[in-house]
Amino acid sequence: MTFPATGRRVLISGASRGLGRALARVFAANGDRVAVHYGSREEEARATLESLEGTGHVLVGGDLTDPAGAGAAAVVGTAAKELGGIDVLVNNAAVNTPHPPATTPFEDWVAAWQQHVSVNLLATAHLSHLAARHMIDQGGGGRIVNIGSRGAFRGEPDHPAYGATKAAVHALGQSLAVALAPHGIAVASVAPGFFATERVAARLDGAEGDAIRAQSPFGRAGTPEEIAAAVRWLASPEAEWSSGTILDLNGASYLRS
Secondary structure, X not given: OOOOOOOOEEEEOOOOOHHHHHHHHHHHHOOOEEEXXXXXXXXXXXXXXXXXXXXXOEEEEOOOOOOOOOOXXXXXXXXXXXXXXXXXXXXXXXXXXXXOOOOOOHHHHHHHHHHXXXXXXXXXXXXXXXXXXXXXXXXXXXXXXXXXXXXXXXXXXXXXXXXXXXXXXXXXXXXXXXXXXXXXXXXXXXXXXXXXXXXXXXXXXXXXXXXXXXXXXXXXXXXXHHHXXXXXXXXXXXXXXXXXXXEEEOOOOOOOO
């Protein structure tokens, strides 16, 4: 199988802003055509689309908590139709809302877990299955890259469902790596530490900003562009032998062996 280095058809979930926007831009700059997915932030997703280099990019809306209907199946189906297939899937869509166990009422706790499992884990699983079917039918191989988290390893005391679902995403990626390798599809995950986006700007600019930056011996937070560059490499032809990996991207803020 020959997997192309450029000109590929790329679906990125949760690409309206932040890391998703950086991912869309790095693939577009590579000469790929990108399907920019959004759940509810259509205006921001359109801004992402309009910022991309090249032509042939498309906007795809859909609620990923719905596996059928206008949800995951429609998102992959529309992306494949508009792009003429799917070569690369980046599972970036995620939620991360606080629910500390000692102070969160049980009803809110249940709701938080249901939301995190639906978006972070099940949507990733469903999109991966749907996209992989397209890749298999097309022939030629493919790439799936999951956005995991450092929190899967070090723990997330105020966001336990986030840490747990990201650990599950890592495990899912490794299972898929073994299952899909005979079809030339490589699957990998990245585990970023804290990185700067619009969503966390207030935290970085506020009282806890110095402590967050001090987590890394480099004395700063990461950038979406640094994460996107690693994802671009994992989606490249050269990265096939890295299938199954979980790549730490945390500026030495959390070390494991």
